[in-house]
Amino acid sequence: MRKFVSLGLLAGLLAACGDGGSPSWQGYVEGDPLLVGPKASGQLSKLAVDSGARVEQGALLFILDADTVLARRDQAMARQQQAQAQLDDLLKGKRPEEIAVVDAQIREGEARFSVAQREYDRLEKLVAAKVASVKAFDNARGDRDVAAAELERLKRERRSQLLPGRSDAVEAARRNVAAAQAQLAEAETALRERSVYAPKAGAVQDVFFREGEVVTEGRPVVSILPPSGRKVLFYVPEADLARVRPGAMVGVGCDNCPSGMTARVTFVSGEAEFTPPVIFSVQTLDKLVYKVEAVPQSNAASLKPGQPVDVVLSDER
Numbered sequence: 001m002r003k004f005v006s007l008g009l010l011a012g013l014l015a016a017c018g019d020g021g022s023p024s025w026q027g028y029v030e031g032d033p034l035l036v037g038p039k040a041s042g043q044l045s046k047l048a049v050d051s052g053a054r055v056e057q058g059a060l061l062f063i064l065d066a067d068t069v070l071a072r073r074d075q076a077m078a079r080q081q082q083a084q085a086q087l088d089d090l091l092k093g094k095r096p097e098e099i100a101v102v103d104a105q106i107r108e109g110e111a112r113f114s115v116a117q118r119e120y121d122r123l124e125k126l127v128a129a130k131v132a133s134v135k136a137f138d139n140a141r142g143d144r145d146v147a148a149a150e151l152e153r154l155k156r157e158r159r160s161q162l163l164p165g166r167s168d169a170v171e172a173a174r175r176n177v178a179a180a181q182a183q184l185a186e187a188e189t190a191l192r193e194r195s196v197y198a199p200k201a202g203a204v205q206d207v208f209f210r211e212g213e214v215v216t217e218g219r220p221v222v223s224i225l226p227p228s229g230r231k232v233l234f235y236v237p238e239a240d241l242a243r244v245r246p247g248a249m250v251g252v253g254c255d256n257c258p259s260g261m262t263a264r265v266t267f268v269s270g271e272a273e274f275t276p277p278v279i280f281s282v283q284t285l286d287k288l289v290y291k292v293e294a295v296p297q298s299n300a301a302s303l304k305p306g307q308p309v310d311v312v313l314s315d316e317r
Helices: 067-092 097-127 134-161 168-192 238-243
Strands: 024-031 035-036 042-047 062-064 193-196 203-206 221-227 231-238 249-253 262-268 288-296 308-313
Touching: 067 168, 097 134, 134 249, 231 238, 231 262, 231 308, 249 288
Parallel strands: none
Antiparallel strands: 024 231, 024 308, 035 221, 042 062, 062 193, 203 221, 231 288, 249 262, 249 308, 262 288
């Protein structure tokens, strides 16, 4: 993570006050910006912010070219619709047009059976009166039975058309629909990810790419410094170390800072080091000190990275 620190920032490290009051030190503000980049590679088609701009959470930062992903989404949508249509067709049986064809065939079969039945009845009477041959009567009976069987077959076909498809075919169609929906959801997610929004409110510190440039996956395009990304960093001599512990409150003062600003200590180094070059003076060059970090409790947005501050131990716990 980049740190925003000004060289030659502070003139010296102040020791504890000699009048018995609370010890005070000089420090500076450090920033931990959020580096925001895309989850996939692509050409930067739109940059919605620039350095120095303030953005709210959820504000559009940039957009990557989406033509290829859009085409993939449309293909996935077409596959999903086709799979759903096949499943619906299996669940509801034949279409009305197909059923109408069978209905017409049933009416024709009923007419053939009616004719065959009348002929059978006529010959039955003639055979009983011995004016028609038994062979003709047998032929009429055969024609009637064939017509009855064909009519029954058509009626069974009509009933089957109203039933859904076989269970195995329906289950396979359901799996196809689920797979197509998953592909569509993946494509829609990839399309949404071409537009990147601010994860938090803050100030835009840097813009690393411009419109038309190609951004690779994972590379930051914009850095944003939210108020919560600011902290006060100062160095404490060993004599004061026992009074500065995690959780302790310190007062923070600087030019143009709101009065009464406080910060809570979140980190105290366990190892001593020589006064860093950015804050040493001739008097403190050979001093061993401990690094301390504190998080502002309010008005953090008023602090600028690299800004010098005065830090004093507070009585508040």
